Amino acid sequence: MATLMDVARAAGVSKATASRALQRPELVAEATRLRVLDAAQRLGFHPNAAARALTTGRTGLVGLVVPTLSNPFFAPLVMGAQQTAEKTDHHLLIAVSEYDPTREAELADRLAEQADGLIMVTPVGTDTALRERARRFPLVLVDRQVGRLPAVVADTATGLAQLMDHLLDQGHRDIAYVSGPAGSWADGQRSAILTERAEQAKARLRVLGPLPPTFDAGIEAARALPRDATAVLAYNSYLTLGLLHGLAAANRRVPEDVSLAAADDLSSLRSTTPPVTALDVPVEEVGALAVTRLIDLLAGRHVTVTSRLPSRPVLRASTAPPAASAHR
Amino acid sequence: MATLMDVARAAGVSKATASRALQRPELVAEATRLRVLDAAQRLGFHPNAAARALTTGRTGLVGLVVPTLSNPFFAPLVMGAQQTAEKTDHHLLIAVSEYDPTREAELADRLAEQADGLIMVTPVGTDTALRERARRFPLVLVDRQVGRLPAVVADTATGLAQLMDHLLDQGHRDIAYVSGPAGSWADGQRSAILTERAEQAKARLRVLGPLPPTFDAGIEAARALPRDATAVLAYNSYLTLGLLHGLAAANRRVPEDVSLAAADDLSSLRSTTPPVTALDVPVEEVGALAVTRLIDLLAGRHVTVTSRLPSRPVLRASTAPPAASAHR
DNA sequence: TTGTACGCGTTATCAT
DNA sequence: ATGATAACGCGTACAA
Numbered sequence: 001m002a003t004l005m006d007v008a009r010a011a012g013v014s015k016a017t018a019s020r021a022l023q024r025p026e027l028v029a030e031a032t033r034l035r036v037l038d039a040a041q042r043l044g045f046h047p048n049a050a051a052r053a054l055t056t057g058r059t060g061l062v063g064l065v066v067p068t069l070s071n072p073f074f075a076p077l078v079m080g081a082q083q084t085a086e087k088t089d090h091h092l093l094i095a096v097s098e099y100d101p102t103r104e105a106e107l108a109d110r111l112a113e114q115a116d117g118l119i120m121v122t123p124v125g126t127d128t129a130l131r132e133r134a135r136r137f138p139l140v141l142v143d144r145q146v147g148r149l150p151a152v153v154a155d156t157a158t159g160l161a162q163l164m165d166h167l168l169d170q171g172h173r174d175i176a177y178v179s180g181p182a183g184s185w186a187d188g189q190r191s192a193i194l195t196e197r198a199e200q201a202k203a204r205l206r207v208l209g210p211l212p213p214t215f216d217a218g219i220e221a222a223r224a225l226p227r228d229a230t231a232v233l234a235y236n237s238y239l240t241l242g243l244l245h246g247l248a249a250a251n252r253r254v255p256e257d258v259s260l261a262a263a264d265d266l267s268s269l270r271s272t273t274p275p276v277t278a279l280d281v282p283v284e285e286v287g288a289l290a291v292t293r294l295i296d297l298l299a300g301r302h303v304t305v306t307s308r309l310p311s312r313p314v315l316r317a318s319t320a321p322p323a324a325s326a327h328r
Numbered sequence: 329m330a331t332l333m334d335v336a337r338a339a340g341v342s343k344a345t346a347s348r349a350l351q352r353p354e355l356v357a358e359a360t361r362l363r364v365l366d367a368a369q370r371l372g373f374h375p376n377a378a379a380r381a382l383t384t385g386r387t388g389l390v391g392l393v394v395p396t397l398s399n400p401f402f403a404p405l406v407m408g409a410q411q412t413a414e415k416t417d418h419h420l421l422i423a424v425s426e427y428d429p430t431r432e433a434e435l436a437d438r439l440a441e442q443a444d445g446l447i448m449v450t451p452v453g454t455d456t457a458l459r460e461r462a463r464r465f466p467l468v469l470v471d472r473q474v475g476r477l478p479a480v481v482a483d484t485a486t487g488l489a490q491l492m493d494h495l496l497d498q499g500h501r502d503i504a505y506v507s508g509p510a511g512s513w514a515d516g517q518r519s520a521i522l523t524e525r526a527e528q529a530k531a532r533l534r535v536l537g538p539l540p541p542t543f544d545a546g547i548e549a550a551r552a553l554p555r556d557a558t559a560v561l562a563y564n565s566y567l568t569l570g571l572l573h574g575l576a577a578a579n580r581r582v583p584e585d586v587s588l589a590a591a592d593d594l595s596s597l598r599s600t601t602p603p604v605t606a607l608d609v610p611v612e613e614v615g616a617l618a619v620t621r622l623i624d625l626l627a628g629r630h631v632t633v634t635s636r637l638p639s640r641p642v643l644r645a646s647t648a649p650p651a652a653s654a655h656r
Numbered sequence: 657t658t659g660t661a662c663g664c665g666t667t668a669t670c671a672t
Numbered sequence: 673a674t675g676a677t678a679a680c681g682c683g684t685a686c687a688a
Contacts (some may be wrong), residue, residue: 003680003681003682004681004682004683005681005682013658013659014658014659014660015659015660015681015682015683016658016659016660016661016683016684017657017658017659019682019683019684020657020658020683020684023683027657027658028657028658029657029658032657032658046441047681047682048382048680048681048682049381049387049441049442050378050379050381050382050387050680050681050682051378051382051664051680051681051682051683052681052682052683053377053378053381053664053682054376054378054379054382054663054664054665054666054680054681054682054683055663055664055681055682055683055684056664056682056683057664059377059378059442060442061421061442068407069397069402069403069404069406069407070400070403070404070407072398072400072403074403075397075398075400075402075403076397076398078397078422078424079396079397079398079424082422082423082424083424086423086435091421091423091438091439091442092421092422092423093389093419093420093421093422094406094410094420094421094422095410095414095419095420096406096407096410096411107414110419111419113374113377114377114387114388114389114419215599241596241599245599268596271543271569271573331664331665331666332665332666332667333665341674341675342674342675342676343665343666343667343675343676344667344668344674344675344676344677345673345674345675347666347667347668348667348673348674351667355673355674356673356674357673357674360673360674375665375666376664376665376666378664378665378666379664379665379666379667379680380665380666380667381666381680382664382665382666382667382679382680382681382682383665383666383667383668383679383680384666384667384680385680
């Protein structure tokens, strides 16, 4: 590998000038700049990342800790993050925690040693652990709010409330919420806002769960679903898919007997029978914004605390007014 | 951040001894070893990754270039890779090429500067570019074979041939293959082996495509499917899902009118109506093995050239003997 | 505008 | 068994 010294020699200048010609062209005479550039080109010079990191204190790496990749929710998140990272000459250092707090903690700390900062999407893991971590290095939280720590959240709660309102408008008065993993922050937010809405509208809300966010759990949930509930909201698409199958198996038609909607929107929901009403969550933007926020943080800019990205309902055929009551 | 120098001072030894106590304990007296370890502990010492990389020439990072993450095929691949990387104290540097050869080339080269080696899953991209890259740094290919370059492939071709044999056994004599992206290496392998099998069995094989591996393309393919084909094999699950819907829309029942099978197996295929016969591909193992291979390469061990992981058919309700002919 | 010289934190070599 | 010291490759005060 050609080093800066090699380039300098080939161009007949000192290391310092060579470095400047490449990093701060404006500080160097046009003629020498060209000589250096040419030499660098010829020798195929690439600055050694480790050496640069050592002097600058910057690695150009952004750590990203996600609970899993099997859940299609995270694919667009990572892609959004990667695209934005790329634009600012950064790379993505990725780690999968598999929802294990211990593992997550260890991975996060080890990633942080190699990266300039961390983005964590951590539905599990304690507030205090996150606070402490944020003190040690630049940290941006995703879909989670802890005090005033920098965070980017997809505002599913508000979107879900709109979905709830839609159901209420259609005349539903007995609604079930199939909740997600125990202790999930996002799930807590959703339950809370749904309960509030139900009370306001004097409707009944029954919460099933907590449940693992899986297809199979959805099938179970369909079995446990009260017969008199006329609509079901589910924590995510997997549970929803499971519910769809479970309800079919139990001969409860969607939407004639019961309406169904999901609090996120994987592409498959639009191609089920019937297509399922869902929440369009700007996942890719969340990933992108998280990187932007982190880079701002690194640059010393510390503007917003929590960035909130709106989600909105996508109405499909799985929701309809309940059979007994007309549209009010 | 506490440096090695700080630890050395606190323990009353030299930098060299401190370093040895931590990296090569056997070279140091028990008593001093304990003093150093204790000091390191107290000061919360973590070796600076950049400095270490500078002297050792190793970053502890493994680069991974994938075409996309939207395709659920890659999630388990990355997770398998990450788990194995973790076991050997490595981290994953990830980049998404989005099937763009230019972008891929640039990302790969930039990743390589920060990583000890690269794993590339690159259905596009030319052989020569890959050869040249492999000369410059340790490289492991996934699902692609280029000369004698180190590679890990899921042997879908053989599995697909078994699937084909199954169809032939069932009596199908007019089979369609809905092929994947133009220029895809894996797709080429599959077409070739299917053609060969068809000739042997004196059956007719019609290849549709090349097609983008998407749900929508599958719907189109259903429309273009010859009426007299009694069975369809598709490049991947997306196309298969699309076919399933397209066939239903065209009132062609599966499997009564036409059998359907996929050359990979995303979880959703088992919960469609009917469940679809597919190929179980050990994707996670592929990712894991790719990392193992790369690390072996870094250690100077260069054993196998191409590692081949078997895939096998999972028979479900979507395949049955053709209506007109009995099982032979 | 350019060059000299030092520091970043670690590992490795060579003495002692 | 331990210590002094030289790399590793780069950026950047400071001097000229």
